Amino acid sequence: MENPTDTFRAAMRRHVTGVTVVTTRLDGRAWGMTVSAFTSVCLEPPTVLACLRRTTAAAAEILRTGRFGVSLLAEDQGEISRRCAAPGAPKFLDDVCGAAPTHSPVVDGAVVGFDCVLVRSAELGDHVALFGEVAAVVAGPTPGAHPLLYTDGDYLSLPPRTAA
Incomplete structure (x- = not known):
């Protein structure tokens, strides 16, 4: 009989998602971790949700400081x-x-x-959900740049945009 955790993991790998890195400062230095669970929650006030493994250094530091960043990586940032x-x-x-x-x-x-400023956190299983009110949005250097996408264990690229 198949393990339900493995079945769930295999099913969720089929979901296409933008690749995000959650960042904090650890010992005064920029530190980040790739997360697959990130989404907007509401517009008023602008709030996002990111989920991190509870035992990570990043999660501990974010819970301690109450601040974190999220970067939606561009398609050339797989490394x-x-x-x-x-x-x-x-x-x-x-x-x-x-x-x-x-x-x-x-x-x-x-x-x-x-x-983001941490406004609420919730632990569930081996993860912590971080709700952050967005204090600032930092636009990327290339308007219209494609995000890095991920599904089924691999990165995807979108085809080049064509003029309408």
Whole structure:
């Protein structure tokens, strides 16, 4: 008989999602981790939701400081996603998070970044859900840039845009 956790994991791998990196400052340095659970919650006030494994250094630091960033990676940033997803590896991002105009670091070249103030958290299973009010939106450098997409264990690219 198949394990229900494995069945659920296999089913969720079929979901197409934008690749996001949740960031914080750890020991004064930019630190990030790739997350697959990220979405907007409401517009008034602008609020997002990100879910992180509860035992990570990032989750502990965000719960301690009450601040976090979210970067929606661009389609050419797969290496950053892989680095921030590597279990047990250091995830310092000083080389890809420049002088941010916001409190929380955001990834340079991302499609968009959000600087968030933690307004609520909820633990469920091995994860913590972070609800963040968006204090600032950092537009990416390339208007109309495609986001990095992920499904079934691999990255996807959208076809080039054509003029209408």
